[in-house]
Amino acid sequence: MALGSDRLKILVILANFGTKNDSYMQRLLEEYASMPFDVHPVLLTNVAKNLGEKVEIIVRPPSGDPWSFPFPHKQMMADHVDDYDLFIYSEDDTLITEKNIDAFLKATEILRDNEIAGFMRSERGAQGETHFSTVHYHFHWDPGSVVSRGGQTFAFFSNEHSACYILTRAQLKRAIASGGFLVQPHQEKYDLLVSAATDPYTQCGFRKLINISRFEDFVLPHLPNKYVGKLGLRDSEMFTQLRALQDIGAGKRSPDVLFNTETRVGQSKWSKSYYEPARQDILDAIPANTKRLLSFGCGWGAMEAELAKRGIHVTALPVDAVIGACAEARGLEVIYGTLESALAKVSGERFDCVLATDLLHRFAKPEDLLKKFSALLSPKGVIVVTVPNLSELGVWKKRIQREATTLNQGSFASAGVHQTSRRVIRGWFKNAGLAVRQDVPVISEKRRPLRKKMANLGDGLIAEEFIFVGAKG
Numbered sequence: 001m002a003l004g005s006d007r008l009k010i011l012v013i014l015a016n017f018g019t020k021n022d023s024y025m026q027r028l029l030e031e032y033a034s035m036p037f038d039v040h041p042v043l044l045t046n047v048a049k050n051l052g053e054k055v056e057i058i059v060r061p062p063s064g065d066p067w068s069f070p071f072p073h074k075q076m077m078a079d080h081v082d083d084y085d086l087f088i089y090s091e092d093d094t095l096i097t098e099k100n101i102d103a104f105l106k107a108t109e110i111l112r113d114n115e116i117a118g119f120m121r122s123e124r125g126a127q128g129e130t131h132f133s134t135v136h137y138h139f140h141w142d143p144g145s146v147v148s149r150g151g152q153t154f155a156f157f158s159n160e161h162s163a164c165y166i167l168t169r170a171q172l173k174r175a176i177a178s179g180g181f182l183v184q185p186h187q188e189k190y191d192l193l194v195s196a197a198t199d200p201y202t203q204c205g206f207r208k209l210i211n212i213s214r215f216e217d218f219v220l221p222h223l224p225n226k227y228v229g230k231l232g233l234r235d236s237e238m239f240t241q242l243r244a245l246q247d248i249g250a251g252k253r254s255p256d257v258l259f260n261t262e263t264r265v266g267q268s269k270w271s272k273s274y275y276e277p278a279r280q281d282i283l284d285a286i287p288a289n290t291k292r293l294l295s296f297g298c299g300w301g302a303m304e305a306e307l308a309k310r311g312i313h314v315t316a317l318p319v320d321a322v323i324g325a326c327a328e329a330r331g332l333e334v335i336y337g338t339l340e341s342a343l344a345k346v347s348g349e350r351f352d353c354v355l356a357t358d359l360l361h362r363f364a365k366p367e368d369l370l371k372k373f374s375a376l377l378s379p380k381g382v383i384v385v386t387v388p389n390l391s392e393l394g395v396w397k398k399r400i401q402r403e404a405t406t407l408n409q410g411s412f413a414s415a416g417v418h419q420t421s422r423r424v425i426r427g428w429f430k431n432a433g434l435a436v437r438q439d440v441p442v443i444s445e446k447r448r449p450l451r452k453k454m455a456n457l458g459d460g461l462i463a464e465e466f467i468f469v470g471a472k473g
Contacts, residue, residue, distance in 0.1 A: 001322035002019030008037040010101075011084040012075065015070035015196070016045040017062075024093040024223040029055060035098050040084070042335060044073055067192035068185035074199070078165075078176055080325065087172050089197065090164035094121060094223045095288035104166050110150030111209065115281045116171060118201065118208035119162040119218045123232065125309040133222055134159045135233035138262060138271035141241055141322045143255035146248045147209070153249040158262070160201040161194045162220060175204035212245050233275070237300065237326055244325035256336045257320045258297060261362065266406060270388050272359050274299040274323050278306035282357065285384050285438060285467050288313075290352040294376060297359045298334075308325040308332060315351070317342045333436040343372055357386040360428070361418045370432035374472060383470045389441075389463050391421035410437040429470045438469035 012032055016025050025043070026396045029051065032039045042056045043049065046069065049057055058076075070091075077087045086105075090096060100119065107117035114179025123131045139159035146155045160197050167175065175181040187195050189202060201208040211218050247253035259271035276299055283306065286293070290312050295304050298316035300323055308331065315333045318324030328334045335345050354373040360366045375385050389395075399406045412418050422439065429436050441463030450462060 004119040004416070008086060009084045010035075010037050010039045010086040011080055011089060012039055012088045012090070013041065013042045013044055013073040013076060013380055014090055014092050015073065016043050016047075016049075017066065017069055019047060021092045021224075022049075027223060028090070028092065028095060031095060031097060037098075042076065042202075044070065044076075056452065064185070064358065065192055067402075068196075070145075070193065070196040071183075073196070074181055074183075077172060078182055078233060081169060081172055083174065085169055087167045087169070088164065091146040091197065093223045095223060095464070098166060098368045099217060100220060101166065103211070103214060107132065107149075107152075107154075107211050107214075107218075108168060108171075110152065111154070113174070114147070114205055114207055115149075115154075115208040115209050116167075117202065117218065118157075118160065118210055119164065119220050120157065120210060121162050122219045123222050123228050124338045125225075125228050130219075130235040130238075131228050131367070132219075132235070132238050133227040133232040135162060136223065136231040136275055137273050138268055140261070140274050140320070141245060143248055143257060143321045145209070146212075146245055148249055152211060152213035153246055155212055155245050155249075156207065157210055158268070160208050161190060163222070164220065165197060165200050167200060171206070172199075175200050175206070178204040180204045180287065182360045190267060196279055212242055212249070215242060240325050240329050241322050244322045248321065251320055254336065255321055256338060256342075258317060258342060259319070259339055259359070259362065260339070260416075261319055261359075262416070263362065264414065269406075270296065270361065270390070270417050272299075272319065272362060274319060276300075276303055276357060278303045281442065282355075282384070282467060283307070284384060285440065285469050286353055286355070287382060292349075292351045292378075293353045293355060294349075294351040294373075295345060296354060296356040296373065298327050298332075298414075299331045304332050304357075305330040314342075314351070315346060317346070343376075346376060349376065350381070351376055352378050352381045354381070354383045355385075356383070359386070360385050360387050360425075361390075361420050362416065364412060366418070366428040367431040370428060370434060370470070374432060377472060383434065383468075384467055385468050386442075387420055387425050387468065388465050389460070390417070390419050391424075391460065392464055393461050394464075422466060425466060425468055429468065430437055432470075433473055434470040435473040436468060436470050440467040440469075441465075442467060 032041050046057050046061055048059050058407045073089050104117050121134050123133050142156045248255050263271050264267050292313050298318045304314045304316050316327050318327055321336050324334050363369050441459040442465040449463045
């Protein structure tokens with residue numbers, strides 16, 4: 001499908017809950033009204049509103065969880081599948097422009113039938129800089145997903161949420177036929193609200209790809225700018241990753257991945273974070289006499305860069321070839337490879353400290369990985385790891401209530417994560433022939449009064465994480 005002499009017929013459904021976002025919703029409606037297409041806007045809302053005769057208003061009080069409110073939009077699309085050329089679903093604060101629609105149509109012409117062009121949301125900072133709010137925590141580019149279509153480079157980003165999607169008529173029919181589109185409200189990988197906007201990608205047989213070659217045409221403003229300074233990636237860091245993806249596509253960079261970082265627990269809970277800050281408690285656990293340090297499973301390199309500022313020579317084995325480019329840009333020595341090849345490259349070296357944060361629980365046999373670290377230590381070297389505590393009270397409460405973030409939690413085979421505790425982690429060190437020198441519970445500010453009342457006896461139940469320091473026994 002391409003833009004031509006016939007006016008494109010577009011059904012746009014905006015999810016609008018309450019009145020808080022009405023100013024943004026009005027901005028979206030103005031944008032759609034300005035387009036040279038035959039646009040039929042529908043407002044799915046729970047509050048009666050008067051927006052003129054050109055906007056169809058459907059008032060539906062929420063049933064059950066309010067976050068399930070947007071799901072009926074999919075049946076509306078199905079009911080009109082033969083009446084429109086293009087179908088757009090969007091939350092009421094995410095702006096899609098004519099340029100974005102044009103870019104989507106052109107990308108659709110060169111992508112395969114099971115591939116669909118997707119978008120990323122952005123926000124604007126106080127100095128005019130761009131922040132990508134959907135890039136945080138464990139979400140990342142897949143180095144092995146880079147493909148060339150029609151001379152342009154595309155790649156998969158693991159956070160499929162952009163608070164909207166666009167489907168052609170053919171794509172909508174395929175989604176309906178898959179059986180994964182017209183479904184009841186649900187939450188597995190994402191919560192209810194996000195699932196409503198991502199089902200075409202996660203349940204209908206499509207692979208969402210971002211156009212790296214024309215990236216800015218697939219960026220959508222999130223009008224409230226509510227996440228700036230709270231979460232998200234700055235434009236400079238994003239462009240570093242985009243260049244790495246382009247290099248992979250051109251064969252200039254190998255798409256290496258050190259290990260699989262995501263769990264199979266609901267909403268990918270306890271997956272490896274790619275954007276860890278330089279945490280003081282972790283920095284304090286590294287011995288003052290450390291001269292050489294190996295960071296295994298390095299993310300974007302903020303912690304490692306702080307260590308380098310302290311005069312420590314840091315060698316980083318990054319999680320993958322894309323995020324490693326950010327660590328490289330910070331001036332760190334970066335060695336790429338798979339688990340086996342990367343460790344082989346440093347096998348002849350010795351380090352005063354091996355740092356491995358937020359990852360040991362993701363390995364089937366953590367003892368074996370600790371043994372590999374031990375072989376790289378200098379005579380007085382130490383291993384510093386952080387491991388989430390999956391035996392703390394909050395986790396048990398969620399398991400009892402069967403919350404989505406605990407789905408599949410159980411054995412490592414089903415969850416991709418160990419049921420960790422202080423005792424379990426100590427066992428890993430013992431089985432690896434390592435003596436535990438420090439065992440530091442990480443207690444949130446909220447729980448510190450409770451810890452004081454329990455005289456530190458309940459650390460195993462209230463700590464959200466542990467910092468362990470071990471050495472050769």
